[in-house]
Amino acid sequence: MLRKILTKVVTTTYLPSNPYPGEMLPIERLRLFQWVRKCAPKVVLEVGSGVGGSTFYMSEAIREHGGVLHTCDPLRRPPENFLKRFEDTLCYHPLRSDELISWMRHNSIAPDFIFFDGPEIPELALDDIRSLEEWIEPGCYFAMHDWEQAGGANRKIVSIKAKLIRPYLENSSDWVQEDLLSGHQKNVWWTKGSFDSVGLCLYRYSPKRVATSMAA
Ligand SMILES: C[S@@+](CC[C@H](N)C(=O)[O-])C[C@H]1O[C@@H](n2cnc3c(N)ncnc32)[C@H](O)[C@@H]1O
Secondary structure, eight states, rough: HHHHHHHHHHHHHSSSSOOOOOOHHHHHHHHHHHHHHHHOOOOOEEEEETTSSHHHHHHHHHHTTTOOOEOOSSSSSOHHHHHHHHTTEEEEOOOOOOHHHHHHHHHOOOOOOEEEEESSSSHHHHHHHHHHHHTOOTHHEEEEEEEEOOSOOOOTTOOOOOTTHHHHTTTTTEEEEEEEEEESSSTTTTTSSOOOOEEEEEEEEEHHHHHHHHHO
């Protein structure tokens, strides 16, 4: 009960008030908001808008420095008054992620912050990041929800969407982990319950090929 109250106090203190529903847990919303504010991206790419849970916090976070958020979802969308609220900074695309990525590449709109929270198809996230790696700039950030894999202490972890992309990034020397919320242990003392996340990662793109070509 005390932690439930504390969670409410912390989130109402540090997060903008959100009248819309969403699918992320309180500490995940807070971290995603803080990361986007700190990274201050000019162009955010989001895969999996849903009804706008994560889109809301990223849209609030980019207000200060004037970024733009491109989000896609071929099946669901945030409500009209949500889209109106962020009409100067938010572009919702009723497209699949591969379609939006191709469109952005074709129009030379390179993201400097990427957030994946798409469908439960392991190949999709891996294919998308590999196609993005062909043209994003060094320094681009990457975050993903449902990062945790089944098999640990938290029996409620069931998502498979990061099953292929997680080992790919962990074994890549081009991506550096900047932060992580674990799904198998508590991340902060003030959240309620035994676990407070299903996994949320933050990586930075630091490809070695840049250093190699500069050294040559
Ligand atoms: C977990 S939900 C997103 C939740 C949302 N980010 C939030 O915080 O509330 C995943 C979404 O991915 C969408 N989706 C399914 N296939 C997709 C695709 N090929 N590209 C982008 N999004 C897709 C689904 O329609 C669904 O709304």
